[in-house]
Amino acid sequence: MLNDLVAALDIGGTKIAGALVDSGGRLLARTQRPTPAKESAEAMSAAVDDVLRELTATDAWERVGAVGIGSAGPVDAKAGTVSPVNIPVWREHPLVADVRERTGGLPLSLIGDGPAIAAAEHWQGAARGRADALCMVVSTGVGGGLILDGALHPGPTGNAGHIGHISVDVDGELCPCGSHGCVETIASGTNIARHALTSGWQPGPDQDATAAGVAAAARAGDAAARAAYDRAARALAAAIAATATLVEIEIAVIGGGVAHAGDVLFTPLRQELQRYATLPYVRGLEIAPATTGTDAGLVGAAAEARKLIGAGAA
Incomplete structure (x- = not known):
């Protein structure tokens, strides 16, 4: 055909x-x-x-x-x-x-x-059937896209929903984009690993110094590794809550390599979201892992x- x-x-x-x-x-x-x-x-x-x-x-x-x-x-x-x-x-x-x-x-x-990624999750994944959603990828960088009124909203230039470059720390470090304190400077896999290393975490026998290695250590109880993921979750929660407050999404879907950390990321993320998503119309915001891989x-x-x-x- x-x-x-x-x-x-x-x-x-x-x-x-x-x-x-x-x-x-x-x-x-x-x-x-x-x-x-x-x-x-x-x-x-x-x-x-x-x-x-x-x-x-x-x-x-x-x-x-x-x-x-x-x-x-x-x-x-x-x-x-x-x-x-x-x-x-x-x-x-x-x-x-x-x-x-x-x-x-x-x-x-x-x-x-x-x-x-938002289009994929809305077509085949965790946001299927949802009218309003934020879909994110948390990996080497942090990106996102919006589903509004049942359709992808890419914006005039194709960048709408780029949550990784929302500033969540106005006095934070310089981001490669030129701004300061962006979500990506805190929650990307690269920066999770960097923060854990500077806080005293040491890779295990496999010498895995990536965010996956940090997640494994956090799961095993390493305090510095857990703190690095808690910090990332806090930054993500602040940005997700801000987005939900602005455009009234019903679900935030998170994929990418960092999301593979599972509960190491999602448990503190859901806890932190309660601190930031405080207005009545965003309190019921759902968090879900991406399914399109x-x-x-x-x-x-x-x-x-x-x-x-x-x-x-x-």
């Missing part, structure tokens, strides 16, 4: 992934490359080209009707450019033009990676691309 598939790209700080996705959100073909975030703009473009080359070489490519891109942000959907905070070699990079040239001029959509960015980019072929995510 012609044009029943869409192609999706997920461009993040650690990987560039691509897939062909069907009407049920299933990935029929998938490939990825490491992100050469600090090498050069040319190296980044070459990695994207490699992913697209593999996808266009598949037998199913002739069925693709549109392309969706979810990229680390900020993005500019109007201009078709991206300037990811965690990919310093790309500033106002004309990604849409590049991808369009390599995919034969197919219709193309661009949104931030946070809105892409590591391919959420691809699924969400596909959900948006389907709108271009007149077949919105069902």
Whole structure:
């Protein structure tokens, strides 16, 4: 059946992934490359080209009707450019033009990676059937997207819901985005690990100094490791409560590598939320783990691309 598939790209700080996705959100073909975030703009473009080359070489490519891109942000959907905070070699990079040239001029959509994850969770995940939701990814960075009145709300440039760069500490440290005290400076996996290490935590015999290693230590009772996650939970709770107060969401869905910590993150997060979500209309806010997994960015980019072929995510 012609044009029943869409192609999706997920461009993040650690990987560039691509897939062909069907009407049920299933990935029929998938490939990825490491992100050469600090090498050069040319190296980044070459990695994207490699992913697209593999996808266009598949037998199913002739069925693709549109392309969706979810990229680390900020993005500019109007201009078709991206300037990811965690990919310093790309500033106002004309990604849409590049991808369009390599995919034969197919219709193309661009949104931030946070809105892409929100689209995925609303289509196939924990926010399915919810009219108003915040969906977050807490990983190398912290991003998010909004579902309002039953639909993705990417905003004019494709960045709406970028909760990682809400300031929760006005006197906090400088963030790579240029602001101070952003959620990302406290709650990203990188910064959880950094804070634990500077507070005296030491990796175990496996020498895992990542946020996953900190989570394992917190689960085993290490005080410094637990404090690092409690601090991250406090920052997330403040930002989630502020968002809920502003736009009246009913659920906040959290995914990404840091969410894999499970109760180490979610227990203090729910406790801290009670301190910040105090107005009557936000007290019942639900917190839930994401369910679309590591391919959420691809699924969400596909959900948006389907709108271009007149077949919105069902």
